[in-house]
Amino acid sequence: MTICAYATFADFDTDDEREPMLAAWREAGIEGRVERWDDATVDWSAYDAVVVRSVWDYILKREEFLAWARGVQSVTRLLNPYAVLESNTDKTYLRDLGVPIVPTHWSSLELPDWPEYVVKPSVSAGARDTTRTADRAEAARLAAELEATGRTPMVQPYLDMVESEGETSLLYFNGRLSHAVRRSAMLAAGATEADNARARLRTPAPDQVELAEKVLTAIPHVLLYARIDLVRLSDGRPAVIEAELTEPYLFLNYEPKAAARFATALRELL
Incomplete structure (x- = not known):
């Protein structure tokens, strides 16, 4: 055994x-x-x-x-x-993927002129220490506070598309697409913890699958599991929010065959 x-x-x-x-x-x-x-x-x-x-x-x-x-x-x-x-475990890896990512400014200096900002540290999970603000000075202050504690800030534009389109998470086990889900926007106005945990199965579009698999190709290691989180930019192009390769929630309860697919992938790698 x-x-x-x-x-x-x-x-x-x-x-x-x-x-x-x-x-x-x-x-x-x-x-x-x-x-x-x-x-x-x-x-x-x-x-x-x-x-x-x-x-x-x-x-x-x-x-x-x-x-x-x-x-x-x-x-x-x-x-x-x-x-x-x-x-x-440090989201600065996004700079090296070589694929479209959500526009990201990596310091508190000379922030772009965006309608709204999302500020977070590069080491975080589940929107921890993440703030949404329309005030550029406030965004710069929050980023500077992160720098003062030795953390790398990530300053990104808030994308309205996440409220209508949602985020798309594609789940891969040993390089094969198992399923995908649509996730609610975690920073949408009035969003609750229950809303953030809610998802539903989604059939990813061909351009989303193509981008997710470019991410996997860029990683020179065998992966038992990967969750590639995507959003559409204002021009409709998909972009990577994160490549979750450490401890992602896998939405197993949304796809009846997902757990068995994971087990098969594990067996193959052993």
């Missing part, structure tokens, strides 16, 4: 994809055991592979998380691999 660790964090009961995932692993002949990534008592070498999943507190201690990932990879298979996690 192949045994894999399902790496999570202290508040693992918030992960509603854990049980469907582990059930699919069992069907594929893989025993999955839930382990906290920061539990120093775990013998990671006892596993055939460690699958990084709901490690949703890594943004509070990124260096510790990366040290853990480096150590795990030295004793067993880590999926996704360390080099991917190191790059992907």
Whole structure:
């Protein structure tokens, strides 16, 4: 029996994809055991592979998380691999993808003249420390505050298209498209946490699939899982918001075959 660790964090009961995932692993002949990534008592070498999943507190201690990932990879298979996690946990990786991304200004100086701004740190998740403002001076101040604490700011235009078109997330397992969902705009006026968690299946357009697969081609590593988040710019072209390769929510509960596809991909890589 192949045994894999399902790496999570202290508040693992918030992960509603854990049980469907582990059930699919069992069907594929893989025993999955839930382990906290920061539990120093775990013998990671006892596993055939460690699958990084709901490690949703890594943004509070990124260096510790990366040290853990480096150590795990030295004793067993880590999926996704360390080099991917190191790059992907800081959104400055977007500058190197070589594909269209949401326009981004990486400092507090000489901000472009946009109707509205979104300001966030390059190491963040789930809109943490993210602010939307129409005041350019306020946007510059917020970006400067991030710089003062040693963080890299990301200043982007707020895109109205996300409220009508939504964000499109394409889910890939071992390089194959499993499913895609339309996600609500997290910073829309009046949006609630429940709204942000809501999604629905979507058939991605050919230009969205083409862009997502260009992103995957640009990453020189085997990926067990990838979530490519896209939005349309004002001229209708798709652009990358993020390539989620560390601990993305996979929307398994929206596509009945998704968990089995993930398990098949894991089996293939083992």
